[in-house]
Amino acid sequence: MKAMVLKEFTKPLVLTEVKEPTYGPREVLLKVKAAGVCGTDLKIRDGLVPTKELPLIPGHEVAGVVAAIGNEVESFREGDEVLVSFYIPCQQCRNCLCGRQTICEQLKGRIGFEFDGGFAEYVAVPEACLIPKPKELSFQQAAVIPDALGTCYHALVRRAQVKKGDCIVVLGGGGGLGLHAIQIAKGLGAVVIGVDITEDKLRLMQTYGADFVIDGEQDPFWSKTVSAYTHGLKADHVVNFITHQPSIDEGLKALRKGGNLVLVAYSKEFKFDALWGHLNEIDLLSTRAATKEEIGACLKLVTEQKVQPVLDKVIKLEELNEGLQLIKDGKLKGRLVVDIE
Ligand SMILES: [Zn+2]
Ligand SMILES: [Zn+2]
Known part of the structure; x- marks a missing residue:
């Protein structure tokens, strides 16, 4: 089968003929x-997150058709259309038992990290990771759900516990995750302020429901604007989707006392002003991907048309390196999906 294989960190992936997975x-x-x-695929390519030893076929946001089943598989059959929850948990430890x-x-391990993933014609997936795909959803839409929607849902619902009437700032709201976070936050009944740069992204944030948008480049001290917009109440949550320290610092100032800063984007280099945190009892919330249950909840939001998957570009498998460059350059307005025939 054809696959895009990572053979050396920091180097382009290579279109290779490999054996079908067992x-x-x-x-x-x-x-x-x-x-x-x-963006995580960029981190994987550059060796910045843990993976198995190379070679690796990345690709953790997968939708497809069951082609064959192992002899103990009970709930799925050949021809079933599915999407994949890419974490493979033990289901027995204290965190698994409380739904984390x-x-x-x-x-x-994770599919596309410790196990070969979906930038290939075939991938092996445990039955426990499969979620049935409703017919009315395209495979491309379905592929966006496990991460681009799931990660936002986990951050907003489980971690930040956003409630009706809360004010939330979505920092980097015009990107592939941010546009889904805006929709989910609106669905939860929050007042949503989107911060990003460029006219296009500001308009997109409004299209997907932001109540108020700020151009972070034109207005670098935008925490004051948040304060004015909320009549001095400031934000309950700032959810960050970008790796830009001055924006995170500004986000901290946009929070009310007792608010929380949610770091969806992450980097070893991020700094947090612990004095400011102390004076205002700011909760710093880290967040990691989404559980199968949460992905299921996102699927429901999409089929009920409460959230719309935002796709920007569809590419072929062999165009993956160019696609990764588009992500690196911040050129996408929505999600990038590889279509595999
Ligand atoms: Zn576990
Ligand atoms: Zn991802």
């Missing part, structure tokens, strides 16, 4: 139809 008794062989591409599978203490 699959265990409780796994299925999935014919990949669409695979989302995200993405911080499983004995995580077996």
Whole structure:
């Protein structure tokens, strides 16, 4: 089969003819139809997040058709259309037992990180990671759900516990995740302020429901604008989707006393003003991906048309390196998806 293989960190992936994956008794062989591409794939390429030893086929946002099943698979059959929850948790540790599978203490791995992923014609997936795909959803839309929607849902619902009437600032709201966060926050009944740069992204944030938008480049001290817009109440939550320290610092100032800063984008280099945090009892919330249950909740939001998956560009498997460059350059207005025939 054809696959885009990472053979050396920091180097382009290589279109390679490889063997079809083998699959265990409780796994299925999935014919990949669409695979989302995200900033994490850039980190994987550059060796900045843990993965298995190379070579690796990345691709963790997968939708496809079951092509074959292991002999102990019970709930799926050949021809079933599915999407994939890419974490493979133990389901037995204290975190799994309270529904926090993405911080499983004995995580077996993740598809596209520790196991070969979906930038290929086929991928092996445990039955327990499969979620049935409703027919009315395209494979491309489905591929956006596990991460671009799921991660936002986990951050807003589980971590920040956004409630009706809360004011939330979505920092980097015009990007592939931010536009979904805006929609989910509106669905929760929050007042949403989107911060990003360029006319296009400001307009997009409004299209997807932001109540108020700020151009962070024109207005670098935008925490004052947030304060004015909220009549001095400031924001309950600032959810960050960008790796830009001055914006995070400004976001901290936009929070009310007792508010929370949610770091969806992450970097070893991020700094947090702990004095400001102390004086205002700011909660710093880290957040990691989404559980299968949360991905299921996102799927429901999409089928009920409460959230719309935002796709910018669809590319072919062999165009993946160019696609990664578009992400690196911040050129996308929505999600990038690889279409695999
Ligand atoms: Zn991703
Ligand atoms: Zn566990």
